[in-house]
Amino acid sequence: EQAAQLPEKFQAGVEVALVRQLASGDFFQQWLLGAEEQAKALNIDLRISDARNNNDQHATDLQRAIDSKPDAIIVDHGLATTVNPLIDDAVKAGIPVVVFDVENDNPEVVEIQQSDEEAGTRIGEELVKGIGGEGEVGYVYVPGFAPLDRRNRGWDEVKKANSAIKEVAQFGEVSDSTANDTQEQANAVITANPELKAVLAPYDEFAKGVVNALEAANKTDVKVYGADISTPDIGVMTKEGSPWVATIATDPANVGRVAVRAAALKLNGDPIDTDVLVPPSLITQDFLRENSVKTLEDLRAKLPELNTQDTATADWIPKS
Ligand code: SR1
Incomplete structure (x- = not known):
């Protein structure tokens, strides 16, 4: 029809x-x-x-x-x-x-x-707020990928505005198994930086790698700020004791x-x-837990603005 x-x-x-x-x-x-x-x-x-x-x-x-x-x-x-x-x-x-x-x-x-520069700023500001405006942070970044470069520009702005934030390590790997490869690098960064308060990991595969490394090192007091969302990501964020406290995501x-x-x-x-x-939304661990969000379907129901069905459309295009 x-x-x-x-x-x-x-x-x-x-x-x-x-x-x-x-x-x-x-x-x-x-x-x-x-x-x-x-x-x-x-x-x-x-x-x-x-x-x-x-x-x-x-x-x-x-x-x-x-x-x-x-x-x-x-x-x-x-x-x-x-x-x-x-x-x-x-x-x-x-x-x-x-x-x-x-x-x-x-x-x-x-x-x-996905408004990536603004996304980098928003999740960066959330990190600054989350650690009280000061302290050592790690940053997962691989240059050359447009969304990561744009988010990096946003994070640079946040760092300029917050001189008490000290980025002590930059690491990461994009590959066919990004989470595993990033986890290996995160292990070394966590060991070398015992005062770390947070890690900015603005890609969900980065965030999952960092979370795995922190859990293995028993350092789940270090907060993780990520990007992207999926049903498995929601599982990781809402797990008891999870360090992944916020993500910026479409x-x-x-x-x-x-x-x-x-x-x-x-x-x-x-x-x-x-x-x-x-445009992405800022999604916190608290929001997911308070709303009993367990899947991407649940999240879509709680955050209808995630469906931008009026973006790039015309009367003849069926809504799907
Ligand atoms: C390696 S680039 C990964 C990013 O691409 C998409 O923009 C996703 O948001 C992901 O974070």
């Missing part, structure tokens, strides 16, 4: 290439579920590739996607130096392009992000839906802003 209201080209079926740099971990899995759900509602055949954090492979996948002449391309994460020249080629070839979490300044490209499935809707609007020639922001 819904398909009949779609524009003609969608009724016939359209192909959208989703070219992913990373796909492992809760955020990326949930994001894909949302994207697939929205694609199905729009009769879009989503052609998905995953470069598993290998940037050469990401470039190869993007070139292959361009060569296959899809109706649109969504580039999900990736280094600007790797993907932007190819994105320019795609635009020149007349293919509509949407990027999520890529630093790109081609005016034809729709860029989606609903990743909602962001995936926004990306597919943006591609649909662009390929249909409908108006869409070049910059699409999906």
Whole structure:
């Protein structure tokens, strides 16, 4: 019934290439579920590739996607130096392009992000408040990933405004098993810095790695401030004695839906802003416990603003 209201080209079926740099971990899995759900509602055949954090492979996948002449391309994460020249080629070839979490300044490209600089500031300020405005903190950061670089700019602002906060260690690893690899580095940081009061870990895989290291070292008085949310993350945050006290997060499935809707609007020639922001919410451990939130479904019910169904949409786009 819904398909009949779609524009003609969608009724016939359209192909959208989703070219992913990373796909492992809760955020990326949930994001894909949302994207697939929205694609199905729009009769879009989503052609998905995953470069598993290998940037050469990401470039190869993007070139292959361009060569296959899809109706649109969504580039999900990736280094600007790797993907932007190819994105320019795609635009020149007349293919509509949407990027999520890529630093790109081609005016034809729709860029989606989770207001990451502001997110970095908000979770950083929460950390400062949580440790009384002073003390030693650890920071998990890997440069080169647009959302992490943007959050880092927000955190830099917080540090400038709070001179009694001493960042004593920066560490982290993004890989196919980010949480485990970050945990190994966190073990060493925790041992070397016995006065640590908190760790800022603004990516849920980072946060989980740090939590595991703190639990193994019996140092759960060190507070963890993270980013992202998922059902497993909620389990970690609400566990008795958990050091993970706050996170700044969108609903990743909602962001995936926004990306597919943006591609649909662009390929249909409908108006869409070049910059699409999906604002995150600050979610505390206290909020989750007080509201008996155990799953992402529970959280969606308690925080309906996580579903930005009016972002990047039109009357003909089915709500999913
Ligand atoms: C390695 S970048 C990881 C981040 O990408 C998405 O923006 C998620 O929020 C995650 O924190």
